[in-house]
Amino acid sequence: MKFSNAISDLNSAMFPSPNKNNPNLIGAFGGENVGFAKGVAEMYSNGFYQVGAKPDAFTVAKGMEGKDIPKSIANSYALFNYQGFNGGFLNASASGYFDEPNNPLMGGADAHNISIPKIITFFDTTYPKISYKPADFLYSKYYKKIPVNHLVTLRRFPSPIPDNIYDLKQSQAPKDPDGDPSEVGESVHTAGVTAVTYLGEAAGNTLEDLLTMSFGTNWKEIESEMESISSGDGGYTSQPFYSKIGGIGRALADASKGITSGDKFRKGLNSTDDRFGTTYANFVIGPVNVVDKTTIRDRGLKFQNDMKLKFEYELKSLSYVNPKIAMIDIMSNMLTMTTNNAQFFGGGHRYYGSAGYVANQFGDINMLKSGNFSGYMGSVVQDVETGFKGLFGTADGGFDANSVLDGLKNVGKTLLGNMLGGFLSSNVGAVSGTQATKTFISGEPTGNWHVTVGNPLNPIVMMGNMVCDNATMTLGAGLGYDDFPMEVAFELDLKHGKPRDKGDIENMFNAGRGRIYASAAGVDDILNLKGLEVKTYGSVPNAGTSNLQQNQNANIGVPASNVKNDSISNIADADKSNSGAASGNADYISNLTSMMIDS
Numbered sequence: 271m272k273f274s275n276a277i278s279d280l281n282s283a284m285f286p287s288p289n290k291n292n293p294n295l296i297g298a299f300g301g302e303n304v305g306f307a308k309g310v311a312e313m314y315s316n317g318f319y320q321v322g323a324k325p326d327a328f329t330v331a332k333g334m335e336g337k338d339i340p341k342s343i344a345n346s347y348a349l350f351n352y353q354g355f356n357g358g359f360l361n362a363s364a365s366g367y368f369d370e371p372n373n374p375l376m377g378g379a380d381a382h383n384i385s386i387p388k389i390i391t392f393f394d395t396t397y398p399k400i401s402y403k404p405a406d407f408l409y410s411k412y413y414k415k416i417p418v419n420h421l422v423t424l425r426r427f428p429s430p431i432p433d434n435i436y437d438l439k440q441s442q443a444p445k446d447p448d449g450d451p452s453e454v455g456e457s458v459h460t461a462g463v464t465a466v467t468y469l470g471e472a473a474g475n476t477l478e479d480l481l482t483m484s485f486g487t488n489w490k491e492i493e494s495e496m497e498s499i500s501s502g503d504g505g506y507t508s509q510p511f512y513s514k515i516g517g518i519g520r521a522l523a524d525a526s527k528g529i530t531s532g533d534k535f536r537k538g539l540n541s542t543d544d545r546f547g548t549t550y551a552n553f554v555i556g557p558v559n560v561v562d563k564t565t566i567r568d569r570g571l572k573f574q575n576d577m578k579l580k581f582e583y584e585l586k587s588l589s590y591v592n593p594k595i596a597m598i599d600i601m602s603n604m605l606t607m608t609t610n611n612a613q614f615f616g617g618g619h620r621y622y623g624s625a626g627y628v629a630n631q632f633g634d635i636n637m638l639k640s641g642n643f644s645g646y647m648g649s650v651v652q653d654v655e656t657g658f659k660g661l662f663g664t665a666d667g668g669f670d671a672n673s674v675l676d677g678l679k680n681v682g683k684t685l686l687g688n689m690l691g692g693f694l695s696s697n698v699g700a701v702s703g704t705q706a707t708k709t710f711i712s713g714e715p716t717g718n719w720h721v722t723v724g725n726p727l728n729p730i731v732m733m734g735n736m737v738c739d740n741a742t743m744t745l746g747a748g749l750g751y752d753d754f755p756m757e758v759a760f761e762l763d764l765k766h767g768k769p770r771d772k773g774d775i776e777n778m779f780n781a782g783r784g785r786i787y788a789s790a791a792g793v794d795d796i797l798n799l800k801g802l803e804v805k806t807y808g809s810v811p812n813a814g815t816s817n818l819q820q821n822q823n824a825n826i827g828v829p830a831s832n833v834k835n836d837s838i839s840n841i842a843d844a845d846k847s848n849s850g851a852a853s854g855n856a857d858y859i860s861n862l863t864s865m866m867i868d869s
Contacts, residue, residue, distance in 0.1 A: 318343045319367045323790035325349060328800050339788055340364045347796040353783035355436065355729055356381075377728035384418050389726050399460040400425060400435055402726075409600055411582035411757065412468045419725040420469040422480070424579060424762070425461040426607050426738075430715035433734040434782025435459060461720075463607040467581045469723070474580035474761075480723060481731065483575040485775065488568040492808070495562075496555045566808040573769035579721070581760040585750040594754040601743070604760045608741035717767035731778040735767035771801065 306314070322338030339349040350367075356377050357363040366375025372382065380392055386407050393401035402423075407413050425435070469475050583600050585593040633650035637643075662677035663669055715735035724730035740763040750756035770778075773785040780786050789795045798804065 319350070319364055322364065323349060323793070325351070326789045326791040326793075326795075328789065338364075339790075340367065341790075342787065345787065345797070347793070348787040348799065349790055350786060351780075351784065351788045352786050353780055355727070355732075355781040357781075357783060377725070381725055381727040384725055384727060386418055389418070389421075392727060397436060400464070402464065402466070405600075406464060406466050408588060409583045409586055409596060410466065410468070411584045412470075412473050416468040416470055416473060420473075421722075421724070421726060422467045422469060422475055422579065423722040423726060424465050424467075424581075424607065424764075425720045425722075426463040427459045427718050427720065428462055429459065430718055430767070431459055431720050431734045432715050432782060433720075433732050433777050435461075435720055435732070435734065436781070463603060465581055465604060465607055467579060473582070477723075480577050480579075481575075483573070483775070485571070485573045485770070488570045488572060489565050490568040491563055491565050493563045494560075567806040571769050571771055573766065573771075573775075575770075576763070576765045577721075579762045579764060581762070582757065583759075584747075584757045585754065587751065593751040597754060597758060601758060604741075604743070608738055608760070608762060713768070715767060719764060721764065729781060732781050733766070733778050734782065736764050737767050738762050738764050773799075773801070 305311075319340040322340045324337075325339050339351050342348040342350040351363075352367070352375075353363055354366075354375055356375055357366065363375055366373055372379045380388060386402075386404075390402050390404065425431075427435075467473055467475055469477050469480070581604065583597065585597055587593050588596070633646050633653055635646075637646040637649060662674050664673045717735040717737040719734075719736035719738050721733045721736055722729050722731075723733075742761045744759045744761075745755035745757070746759075747755065747757035776786040777784060785799070787797070787799055789797075789799050795802075803809075
């Protein structure tokens with residue numbers, strides 16, 4: 271059973287043929303009342319996320335080889351694999367796509383009526399390496415002034431970090447081909463620095479500013495033009511070697527071709543490279559009523575989501591802790607968040623030599639370095655003498671006619687070889703030596719910062735691989751306790767470590783649990799969710815290299831051999847309630863990004 275058949279049956283059941291005598295149905299399918307008839311929308315949406323399929327080998331998630339993934343409601347060719355912060359790879363999350371009290375996929379009871387004590391307790395118990403502290407909140411300027419579900423959390427880690435900082439257990443292939451994959455150690459990183467701020471106009475962190483993203487594909491414009499190409503009738507005189515062999519060499523080549531100096535003079539005096547181009551330089555060559563431009567796909571994807579995060583703190587007297595001391599402590603923490611300690615570097619020297627030498631230079635270079643000039647000159651003479659004896663001398667170090675003749679033959683061969691090598695290098699192209707290639711580029715994270723926007727137990731987005739390249743500290747609002755500024759504000763410039771493709775954008779909204787859209791087993795990858803190369807005008811295949819290694823965000827799971835090719839089946843009861851808003855929004859985001867950016 272294919273997606274198209276399943277949807278056709280569903281449409282037939284929910285949308286009977288229009289009856290022109292029924293004004294409700296006429297209004298539903300056109301006319302004055304644009305929209306569905308009363309109750310039809312509810313009837314249709316009752317089938318959302320009811321049909322599913324087995325994922326294919328590329329997009330299968332850990333432990334999901336026996337589970338169906340619901341079909342997307344926004345796209346007919348994709349499965350919808352939203353896991354979120356509270357989803358689990360060992361169970362299908364489709365049950366959480368519907369509204370219910372304490373929906374576990376949306377964080378359950380812990381994420382409702384969220385409070386700072388709830389957040390601290392949850393992370394202390396579950397994720398102590400990235401937990402919160404009371405001091406993270408108490409000195410914030412907007413503590414108890416902005417709801418806790420408006421939190422923005424910034425963490426800096428000792429090493430580059432992905433989007434998912436909560437569930438980083440790795441799986442390994444089972445020794446038994448029919449066995450289940452086994453989990454190996456938890457690899458949750460330790461956050462070295464944590465700071466919180468709040469969303470909103472007052473806090474200087476509007477949701478629109480933080481989550482405005484631009485993305486797309488790169489294109490370039492090409493224009494047709496009339497090319498001027500020389501006929502190449504200059505003959506041998508236009509070849510590169512002709513201008514490099516000197517006057518005697520050129521005269522020899524001319525004589526061998528039967529060309530006299532008079533012939534060359536007359537031809538050079540009366541010739542021109544392009545008479546039409548010089549005489550009619552302002553003319554349009556060719557037709558004028560033409561379309562001479564087109565746009566073709568260029569390499570790469572575009573993504574832009576640079577942001578500024580503002581953190582504000584104020585002097586407070588808590589339990590007689592000196593406010594100035596506390597504020598300097600917070601300032602030091604934020605300095606650690608944004609910059610580093612360093613050592614002075616006074617420069618250095620890097621030595622490299624010519625690749626052309628194959629033997630040591632004449633003389634003892636150590637004598638020259640030590641200032642022993644006479645000794646150095648003597649060593650040069652000795653080396654030359656030794657070399658000449660080896661080249662022209664006999665076995666006993668003497669000289670005779672035969673040994674000198676053999677030496678001259680070697681010199682002649684070397685001379686001719688050098689001349690031929692220089693000629694080929696200049697006129698054919700130099701032989702490239704072994705050179706190091708550019709550093710390999712991988713898709714691994716390079717940024718050490720991580721941003722969580724929204725309720726920490728049910729976040730809006732989680733963004734790892736962030737780079738903080740600039741921070742501004744401002745002290746002001748007058749003087750307070752101990753004559754210290756009453757407020758301090760930090761504004762951090764954050765950007766993504768690399769452009770995000772469609773799957774990476776989905777991963778942000780999926781709490782780092784992977785791509786949201788997946789392909790079904792046995793169904794063509796119409797949407798190219800695998801991100802494979804496609805045929806485009808102007809692209810040359812197999813030119814360069816392409817890293818096709820599966821990204822950890824896109825492919826967390828079992829070996830492909832464990833995935834079975836099953837058909838689509840029902841996975842939920844037909845009487846489910848209306849779909850939840852959160853999963854619907856995430857599905858909508860996935861569908862929009864599919865239209866605007868490649869995987």
